[in-house]
Amino acid sequence: xxxxxxxxxxxxxxxxxxxxxxxxxxxxxxxxxxxxxxxxxxxxxxxxxxxxxxxxxxxxxxxxxxxxxxxxxxxxxxxxxxxxxxxxxxxxxxxxxxxxxxxxxxxxxxxxxxxxxxxxxxxxxxxxxxxxxxxxxxxxxxxxxxxxxxxxxxxxxxxxxxxxxxxxx
Amino acid sequence: xxxxxxxxxxxxxxxxxxxxxxxxxxxxxxxxxxxxxxxxxxxxxxxxxxxxxxxxxxxxxxxxxxxxxxxxxxxxxxxxxxxxxxxx
Numbered sequence: 001x002x003x004x005x006x007x008x009x010x011x012x013x014x015x016x017x018x019x020x021x022x023x024x025x026x027x028x029x030x031x032x033x034x035x036x037x038x039x040x041x042x043x044x045x046x047x048x049x050x051x052x053x054x055x056x057x058x059x060x061x062x063x064x065x066x067x068x069x070x071x072x073x074x075x076x077x078x079x080x081x082x083x084x085x086x087x088x089x090x091x092x093x094x095x096x097x098x099x100x101x102x103x104x105x106x107x108x109x110x111x112x113x114x115x116x117x118x119x120x121x122x123x124x125x126x127x128x129x130x131x132x133x134x135x136x137x138x139x140x141x142x143x144x145x146x147x148x149x150x151x152x153x154x155x156x157x158x159x160x161x162x163x164x165x166x167x168x169x
Numbered sequence: 170x171x172x173x174x175x176x177x178x179x180x181x182x183x184x185x186x187x188x189x190x191x192x193x194x195x196x197x198x199x200x201x202x203x204x205x206x207x208x209x210x211x212x213x214x215x216x217x218x219x220x221x222x223x224x225x226x227x228x229x230x231x232x233x234x235x236x237x238x239x240x241x242x243x244x245x246x247x248x249x250x251x252x253x254x255x256x257x
Contacts, residue, residue: 101210127229130213152210 001027001036004084005073012090013076014069014098019046022066023073023119032078034122037070043113058111063119063145064103067135070119071151072098075131095156101130105147111137117144129153173242176223180241183218187211198237219245 005026011017028036041058048056075098080089111117116139125132130152137144171179177197185192188205201207207215212235216227219241225248235241 102214125213125217127213130210132213132217150210150214152213154209 001038003027004029005088009088010069010073012088014072014091016069020065021069022062023069026070026073027118029074029077029082029084031081031083032123032126034120035070035074035077037066037073037119039066039117039119041111041113041115041117045113048113056113058115060105060107060145063107063111063117063137064100064105064149066117066119067121067133067137067145067149068098068100068103068151071121071131071133071135071149072153074121074123074133075129075151075153078126096153097156097159098151098153099159101150101152103147103149105135105145105149107145109142109144111144115139121149124148173246176242176245177238179222180219180238180245183215183222184238187214187218195238197239201236215241225249 003025005013007021007024010023010026011021014021016022022039023037024040025038026035027038028034043056045058047059047062051057051059076091080086082088117137118139119135119137121133121135123131124134130150132150133148135149136146178192181192181195184190184195184201184205184207188207188211190205195205199205201212201215212232213229215235216232219225220227223245225245227244227248231244234244
């Protein structure tokens with residue numbers, strides 16, 4: 001599989017940065033339908049130092065976060081009507097953030113240090129600023145986590161208020 | 170069409186599940202955003218669950234009308250009447 005978008009390009013689309021930016025590359029993208037991202041989780045990742053010192057495994061929430069990041073990139077690419085080969089429009093930093101709204105996931109296998117992980121998200125329902133996605137993190141025939149998530153773009157001021165009534169009703 | 174009260178109870182059940190509330194605590198005219206704490210993403214989740222439960226297609230504009238359980242029932246009844254008219 002070839003790299004469609006590098007991590008530097010991913011950084012143009014979502015505001016996540018070290019140490020929480022998980023995705024290394026976007027490998028596949030079908031507008032409004034599917035995205036496939038990739039990450040290599042080396043033994044030097046800080047999270048392994050504490051989870052757990054004697055038996056390092058990746059916290060499940062990091063896998064869900066990776067899936068949410070892939071979905072946020074997907075949402076941004078959809079908004080840009082981007083196609084492979086097109087120029088990216090860097091997220092203008094207007095305060096809009098792609099955030100995880102809900103997650104129903106099942107964890108099936110642990111991720112150990114020095115693992116490769118593919119993050120796949122397939123649209124089940126698309127709205128203007130929100131997506132409901134069927135998701136899976138896996139490598140080969142081993143699924144680490146699968147389930148459904150929703151992501152939405154909201155303004156950081158709304159998050160600060162912890163309420164978005166005014167944006168909808 | 171199901172009995173209106175049955176629809177209303179199902180609607181309140183969906184709202185309760187998404188908003189993590191006791192269905193019996195939800196009034197028929199309770200405001201989703203202001204009394205039940207339903208935010209925009211929860212509203213979309215309710216919309217998706219309504220589509221599954223009642224086999225309807227709803228859009229974001231209709232979400233703006235989904236302000237109370239009674240309003241949702243009216244929306245669903247209006248949808249069914251529209252479909253029946255189109256198919257007649």
